[in-house]
Amino acid sequence: MIIRTRQLRKVYRVGVERIHALRGIDLEIEANEFVAIMGSSGSGKSTLMNIIGCLDRPTAGTYELDGRDTSRISVNELALARNQRVGFVFQSFELLPRMSALHNVELPLIYAKGRWRDRRRKAKAALERVGLGDRMTHRPSQLSGGQKQRVAIARAILNNPAVLLADEPTGNLDSGTTREIMQLFEQLHDDGQTILVVTHEPDVASHCNRIIVLADGLIASDSGTANGHGAARAEQARA
Numbered sequence: 001m002i003i004r005t006r007q008l009r010k011v012y013r014v015g016v017e018r019i020h021a022l023r024g025i026d027l028e029i030e031a032n033e034f035v036a037i038m039g040s041s042g043s044g045k046s047t048l049m050n051i052i053g054c055l056d057r058p059t060a061g062t063y064e065l066d067g068r069d070t071s072r073i074s075v076n077e078l079a080l081a082r083n084q085r086v087g088f089v090f091q092s093f094e095l096l097p098r099m100s101a102l103h104n105v106e107l108p109l110i111y112a113k114g115r116w117r118d119r120r121r122k123a124k125a126a127l128e129r130v131g132l133g134d135r136m137t138h139r140p141s142q143l144s145g146g147q148k149q150r151v152a153i154a155r156a157i158l159n160n161p162a163v164l165l166a167d168e169p170t171g172n173l174d175s176g177t178t179r180e181i182m183q184l185f186e187q188l189h190d191d192g193q194t195i196l197v198v199t200h201e202p203d204v205a206s207h208c209n210r211i212i213v214l215a216d217g218l219i220a221s222d223s224g225t226a227n228g229h230g231a232a233r234a235e236q237a238r239a
Contacts, residue, residue, distance in 0.1 A: 003029040008061035021047040023217035034189040036205035039214035054082040066162040087156030087164040091171035102136040126154035146177035182207040
């Protein structure tokens, strides 16, 4: 089990007001699942992803990442888990403009123990894996939106994370490039990567093999696990 939450709750205080972002989430995600998390603004999906990504802690309940209860580890251990066990892909790419694609991908290993040559080799391999072996020396300004997101994905998978979290990863991309990026996620899933995608786009969610919808801090629906890449393509295969 990669992710397990039990009665996960998150309450924010704004002045004297208490905002209940999560109201008791029970969730289990197995290795190599490809999951979409959907919901309207204020549904709790961003809060849930922040906790899963070890960017925040719950107010109550438990969250286990790769078999480890994150509520029982120190702040430093939590940061280490965030760096080594979770890969992040954001809508805005989050690339440093003055660095090449290769240097941007290397960043998660800058403070890790290991030789410079090993770091460079891993970064090159990650870029080649996402189809950017010929763009390693290019800066973000020299790359298209889809290429920038591929660099971000290469950086996210550099440490072979237990889970890859993608927060609206196609929000800044056109429909054609969106399909290309989702096909890349499918390839990573085929290779064994566990992937969670936060999205409000049904077309993006259709690439996943499980769709979880949040509403008012609770799970409103959960399609459950399914074989194949996604519900839509499974239906096409049966047709």
